[in-house]
Amino acid sequence: MIRLQSVGVRYPGAVRPVLHDLSLDLHDGRFTVVIGESGCGKTTLLNLIAGFLAPSSGSVSIDSVPVSGPGAERGVVFQNDTLLPWQTVQENVAFGLRLAGQPLQQRHAKAREYLALTGLQDYADAAIWELSGGMRQRVSLARALAVDPRFLLLDEPLGALDALTREHMQEHLLQVWKTSGKGIFMITHSVEEALFLATDLVLLRARPGRVESVRQLEFGARFAAGEPARSIKSDPRFVGMREEILEQLLHPRQAARNDAGLEEAPA
Numbered sequence: 001m002i003r004l005q006s007v008g009v010r011y012p013g014a015v016r017p018v019l020h021d022l023s024l025d026l027h028d029g030r031f032t033v034v035i036g037e038s039g040c041g042k043t044t045l046l047n048l049i050a051g052f053l054a055p056s057s058g059s060v061s062i063d064s065v066p067v068s069g070p071g072a073e074r075g076v077v078f079q080n081d082t083l084l085p086w087q088t089v090q091e092n093v094a095f096g097l098r099l100a101g102q103p104l105q106q107r108h109a110k111a112r113e114y115l116a117l118t119g120l121q122d123y124a125d126a127a128i129w130e131l132s133g134g135m136r137q138r139v140s141l142a143r144a145l146a147v148d149p150r151f152l153l154l155d156e157p158l159g160a161l162d163a164l165t166r167e168h169m170q171e172h173l174l175q176v177w178k179t180s181g182k183g184i185f186m187i188t189h190s191v192e193e194a195l196f197l198a199t200d201l202v203l204l205r206a207r208p209g210r211v212e213s214v215r216q217l218e219f220g221a222r223f224a225a226g227e228p229a230r231s232i233k234s235d236p237r238f239v240g241m242r243e244e245i246l247e248q249l250l251h252p253r254q255a256a257r258n259d260a261g262l263e264e265a266p267a
Helices: 042-050 089-093 095-099 104-117 133-146 163-180 191-197 219-224 229-233 236-250 252-259
Strands: 002-009 019-026 031-035 057-062 074-077 151-155 183-187 200-205 210-216
Touching (some): 019 042, 031 191, 042 151, 042 183, 074 133, 089 133, 095 133, 133 163, 163 191, 163 219, 163 229, 191 219, 191 229, 191 236, 200 236, 219 229, 229 236
Parallel strands (some): 031 183, 151 183
Antiparallel strands (some): 002 019, 002 057, 200 210
């Protein structure tokens, strides 16, 4: 388990902290998705978990061991792929294994295994420039999986994709989650995407960033069990929850007053 306990982050010279008194647990095998308005600290939160950033206060730990930097148990996939264009797809996926000193035959076999998991087994010898944006993100995902991390940290990995490719990639992510059994932490700006993917949906509030709510959801698990995506996304419960969260994000003060049973005073 990854645990963030009373975490705060304040950048030098900033008027207010980016994150304040934030506590959150991430569990093995769960798909945690964080959503919130721009500037609420989503990427800062991911950087803390990845070990790229140290908290100003509070603590980040894995199985009670403090996080002191990046580690092999956490694989990161960024919004824009960081693939090496002079290497083939297979060589890109095997790159981390090469750095770890694995023999050529072993690392290529492992690369092919994870290319098959992400549906790219026929593109092992292709050049990166031959692939679409969605396929390149699947290569990035395969590369992160190949080093066998416990957790995958996804920094808006679908944000740069067109709408149709994004829908397909959501389904690929759920298939990878189901097959690999990894814990996944992902940030996104899309409410529908968050609802579809998450087993644990975290809503962040801004200025300073803090956890407002954590919801346990079953929509992604339903897809992983075989229910069609369009059936899930047209479910009245899915649609109602999407509108509820959009209202909370677009009109946070009014949503808070409604939750408290108060009416807004006339202007």
